[in-house]
Amino acid sequence: MLKQPEVIGIASGKGGVGKTSISVNLARQMAQNGKRVFLFDGDMGLANAQISLGVKAKENISHVILGQKNINDIIVEVSPRFSLVPGASGVQQMAALNNIEMAGIVNVFSEIKAEFDFLIIDLAAGISPSVLTLLDACHRRVIVVADEPSSIADAYGLIKVICQRSTRTDILMIENRFKRHVTDNTPNLFNLINQVCIKFLDRSIKNLGAISEDEFFSLALKDNKALIDYAPTSNAVKDIQSIIDEIIALGPIQGMNGGLEFFIDRK
Ligand SMILES: Nc1ncnc2c1ncn2[C@@H]1O[C@H](COP(=O)(O)OP(=O)(O)O)[C@@H](O)[C@H]1O
Numbered sequence: 701m702l703k704q705p706e707v708i709g710i711a712s713g714k715g716g717v718g719k720t721s722i723s724v725n726l727a728r729q730m731a732q733n734g735k736r737v738f739l740f741d742g743d744m745g746l747a748n749a750q751i752s753l754g755v756k757a758k759e760n761i762s763h764v765i766l767g768q769k770n771i772n773d774i775i776v777e778v779s780p781r782f783s784l785v786p787g788a789s790g791v792q793q794m795a796a797l798n799n800i801e802m803a804g805i806v807n808v809f810s811e812i813k814a815e816f817d818f819l820i821i822d823l824a825a826g827i828s829p830s831v832l833t834l835l836d837a838c839h840r841r842v843i844v845v846a847d848e849p850s851s852i853a854d855a856y857g858l859i860k861v862i863c864q865r866s867t868r869t870d871i872l873m874i875e876n877r878f879k880r881h882v883t884d885n886t887p888n889l890f891n892l893i894n895q896v897c898i899k900f901l902d903r904s905i906k907n908l909g910a911i912s913e914d915e916f917f918s919l920a921l922k923d924n925k926a927l928i929d930y931a932p933t934s935n936a937v938k939d940i941q942s943i944i945d946e947i948i949a950l951g952p953i954q955g956m957n958g959g960l961e962f963f964i965d966r967k
């Protein structure tokens with residue numbers, strides 16, 4: 701029987717806060733650490749993870765959904781231990797999949813023949829039913845937040861909706877674009893959001909840490925490279941490594957309360 705990989709969904713309320721940057725680099729760095737990692741570009745409709753990696757895939761998840769390809773045939777090996785399941789970009793049907801179609805996507809991942817340890821999913825922003833269906837099926841749900849009012853408000857909105865959908869307690873947070881100051885070097889956005897969740901939702905969230913504002917993100921993107929390949933000694937790479945250490949320290953995945961789950965029927 702094949703091992704059940706741990707599935708980490710990367711979501712945010714607002715777009716442009718760094719989900720793709722984090723997903724790509726988290727996955728690439730985990731592979732560097734010796735883990736076998738798959739990255740799924742799950743931003744249905746506007747997938748762009750492959751651009752960040754300099755990959756030009758001919759086929760993507762839309763071909764699998766349309767029954768033209770098997771999922772094993774669209775997987776692209778990017779570097780040792782690191783593979784990409786490409787997403788569809790600019791395909792209108794893909795941007796408007798219903799819950800049943802999204803459940804079909806979750807189930808099709810069980811057909812992957814390779815052994816691997818982690819599946820990272822780069823999700824679309826917001827609280828559309830398709831995002832929520834994918835996120836519900838993940839073992840770990842990570843919300844990316846930047847320290848600006850609209851990102852905070854939208855992150856809270858997403859957390860609220862997730863809490864309404866299930867009693868699972870595993871909501872994790874990453875603060876992105878953290879600006880280190882000489883006087884105040886400690887990120888406190890987590891505490892702020894966690895307090896609001898405790899007060900109004902009666903639920904707490906867990907902190908995975910912060911990623912610094914780092915110009916290497918956009919420079920690496922222009923060069924179609926992952927950060928570790930472009931600027932291995934950058935602050936952001938160090939931050940991503942400490943987030944990976946936090947994820948590993950979370951220990952085994954908890955019960956999912958039944959429902960749709962990635963790899964549940966993997967053979
Ligand atoms: N920590 C960071 N420091 C500086 N720029 C960043 C950082 N994280 C992301 N960016 C930049 O922000 C933009 C949006 O990031 P992206 O990952 O595409 O967001 P999303 O996937 O959430 O829409 C990109 O140009 C990216 O280079």
Ligand SMILES: [Mg+2]
Binds near residue numbers: 719720721748822
């Ligand atoms: Mg994105």
